[in-house]
Amino acid sequence: MPEEGKRLKLEKTFENALQELEGIVKELESGNVELDTAIEKYTEAMKLVKFCNEKLNDATAKVNKILTEDNELKEFKTEEQD
């Protein structure tokens, strides 16, 4: 499932970006950062903000799945959607 793998990687990137962003904000607010480094980190953080926002806004709904007895991953629809 190459497509599956690729998508998972992108999802990971979103979560990592969010964690990284949180890390930078906390690091900067701890007050132990030199001015030059701080500006660098700030620039980096703003890129992450943009990236995360885009990811969230562009996200298309995932299809619900069901793992069958034969280990097949199929689309799962609840009665309401049928």
Next chain:
Amino acid sequence: MNNEKYLKICELNNYIKSILDQDLFLNKVYLKGEISNFKNHTRGHLYFTLKDETSRLNAVMFLNNASKLTFEPEDGMNVLVEGRISAYPSQGSYQIYVDKMEPDGLGALYIEFEKLKKKLATEGLFNKEYKKEIPKYPNRIGVITASTGAAVKDIMSTIKRRYPLCEAILFPTLVQGRDAAPNIVKQIKRADSFGVDTIIVGRGGGSIEDLWAFNEEIVARAIFDCKTPIISAVGHEIDWTISDFVADLRAPTPTGAAEMAVPTVLDTLSMIDNYKIRLNRFVKNMVNTKFITLRNLKNSFVLKSPMSMYEIKEQKLDRLVDNITKDIKNILIAKDNEYKRLQMSYILQNPLNLIFDKKVKYDLLINTLKHVNPLGILEKGYSLVSKDNELLKDSREVKKEDEIKIKLYKGEIKAIVKETNYEQI
């Protein structure tokens, strides 16, 4: 065809009802059993089933009697009831019309529940230190519940609505009946090894029997052994099962579980916004602080009157010159004092004493040398006898006619041995 002999259903049912109503024994029965499928109708009548190990009986308690109850009946409770047996013609069933009811100790299921809860609590399965943290931004959630019914619909649609980035995968399972517990255990293990960030396990509301699979020990242990964080969602807010105690997080309902499992996109966006605000505020503050520091430095005393720095140095230099002059003077005085003290010493005042001392020591040494010089003995008349340049100490070292040499204080004599004589002196 002669239809006369065929009865209508209602005729039969009413006949049976009249038979039952006439029976004196059935007009007043005393029963003990366990309540299940308990329903408190909005109009105040109570409908439930009374059962024991093998049989069940429908029961109804009308408002006028129910209002006199001194306790809250619930599923699993053992009760003693008093009432009459009659038929309900439209359903073709008979049931007990309860007049009085009181609790009969604790229900068997309830006792079993308490026993297992105590056992697992003692083993530490409910301990806080084992509770895993639920990931805040999961990519994938495993849902273990029945593939039909409200629960799966609630969970799946709530996840999709709140956080469409997350994928929900259903691991369908039986949720009631004898096979439910092993089925739930199997699906927990599957979800755990499949690789999901969070697992939701649960079902919608039902009687205590319906929920019982979630009170089974094997389910509790599977939840405890699962490496993936688990949210339990069994029944309604008021239903507590053993699974709820073991799970890393207990949700009041299936929908609640989905809400605990994923954030909303809006919340996440506003959190990112909050980060952005904090970042901007930080940079602004930092630049401000540095600017103030710079201004303070510019305004500092030294930078404003640079000559003052030299004035201080000048003064310091003067003080150092003063100090060093004083130090040198002190050293010279000290050396001068030492020189004078040496000049005044005894030896320098009496140099001849030094020579006299040495002369006495010299004479003494010369005398001693005279005493130890071997040739000094010859002067006194002793002589040295040798043969082949070896000094002789024993008459047996020579024979008759040997040539020997005798050294005197002055001169030597060569001689021939005439006779030897050995005698110890």
